[in-house]
Amino acid sequence: MSAQASVTATARLHLGFLDMNGGLGRKFGGLGLSLDSPATRLTLTRAPANRVEGPESERAARLLEKAQAALTPDARHSLVVHEAIPAHSGFGSGTQLALAVAAALRRLEDLPHDPAADAAMTSRGARSGLGAGLFATGGVVVDGGRGPQTKTPPVIARAEFPEDWRVLLVSDPTAVGLHGSDEREAFATLPPLSEAASGELCRLVLMQALPALAERELAPFGAAVTRIQEIVGDYFAPAQGGRRYTSAKVEQLVAGLLAEGATGVGQTSWGPTGFAFVESEAAARRLVERFAAAAGAQELALTIHRGLNRGARIEAVYARIA
Template sequence: MPASVSVAASARLHLGFLDMNGGLGRKFGGVGLALDAPATRLALTHADKNAVEGPESARAAALLERAQKRLGVTRRHRLAIEEAIPAHAGLGSGTQLALAVSAALRRLEDLPYDPTADAALMARGARSGLGAGLFQFGGVVVDGGRGAHTSTPPVVARAEFPDAWRVLLICDPDAVGLHGADEHDAFAELPPFDAATSGEVCRLVLMQILPALAEAELSPFGAAVTRIQELVGDHFAPAQGGRRFTSAKVEATVARLLADGATGGGQTSWGPTGFVFVDSDAAARRLLGRHGAQARQEGLDISIHRGLNRGAKIDAVYAQIA
């Protein structure tokens, strides 16, 4: 049995829901991408009583207690959070923290690894299986939505994100994406998503995004992402002040980047983080050089990222026997 376990789980982009109509018996579904950063990093060891320290410690303490109870673990633990994905920024912070805690506990207590079960156990993935799928596999993942008897929405497709491509993230630290009760209320109050629009989104994923990834063609990939973001963004606009983006400053910056050669622009989940794609590190650095100063003057954070084509990293350390 390990003496300690460390887990590193990276952020993700939620590129859009597939079907919020539900007419075929499944609802939501989605497409998402794992990023190389930011990440949640934590370490778990045995202790006389539960103790949690570091960023998001209160949230993590509740997750640790839940995981212990649901997995039937009676021993107590010390949990050290070294780094945490920013909360309520559209980067999947809550799900990745929950899955990292449960994965660490399973490994430390010699229990089977099961992110799909843990998503349900930790009350994550009510509408999306992307968090669990990306935690386990990385890359670009498509989940099949929630059916009448679904526990965690299943992964139905996965593709590698081309190594040469880059993602520029644009975040407004003064804005917060919808979450919790406000998010629940927004979904309840939004108008129906018509079947024709759902059909267009699904076609874009199956016949444009996935083939473009397979053949490393950025232009059709980006065009499909932009179109999905337009369709989904228009649907969610009533809950976002009438805009496709939570932050008007992020929206304007994304538009400038798209006009200057980037592609596939949009907002991840409820934001406020926006994104665009480019075909190389050099292209990303050129755009950052041209637009970074203005973005920072407006109080925005802008950074360059890679896709991450692997799941969370889980490492165990064993005590040496004298």
């Protein structure tokens, strides 16, 4: 048995839902990308009683208790969260924390790795299978939505994110994305998306975004993402103050990036974080320099990131036998 288990899980971008109509018997579905940062890092060891410390410790303690009840009801542990993905920023922080805690427990107690089951066990992935899919494999994934018998929406496609491409993130620390009861109310009150719009979203993913990734063509990939974001943003606008973006400041800066050569722009999940894609590190640095003053004046952060083509890092340290 291992003496200690450590997990590093990184943020994801939710690039858009596919079917908010549900006329074919499945609803939601989505397109997502794993990023190299920010990350959640934690370490789990056995202990006489549960002890949790570090950022997001209260949430982590609840998740640990839930995972223990399902997997190891007689065991207790010490959990240290070294760093955590910012909450309510559109990065899937809650799902990544839940899956990291469960994965650490499984590794420590020599149980099979199963992110999809852990998502269901910890009540994550009610509308999206992207978090579990990206935790497992990284890259760009598509989940197939939720049907009547679905526990965790299944991953139905995966693609590598080109190593040369970069992602620009526009972060607004003064705003938070919709979450909790407000998020549930938004999904409950928004009307179904039209069949035509849902059909266009699915076509954009299947016939433009995924083929462009396979052939490493940024322009058609970016055009597909921008259009997906327009459709989804308009649909969710009534829950976001009538805008496609939670933060008007983020929306303005993202529009500037688009005008200066970036592509594939939008907001991840409920935001407030915005994103844009560029073809290289040099192009990313040029835009950061170009918009540094504007971002600073609006108290926004403009940062450069890579896509991550692997899943969460799960490591064990084994005790020596004397």
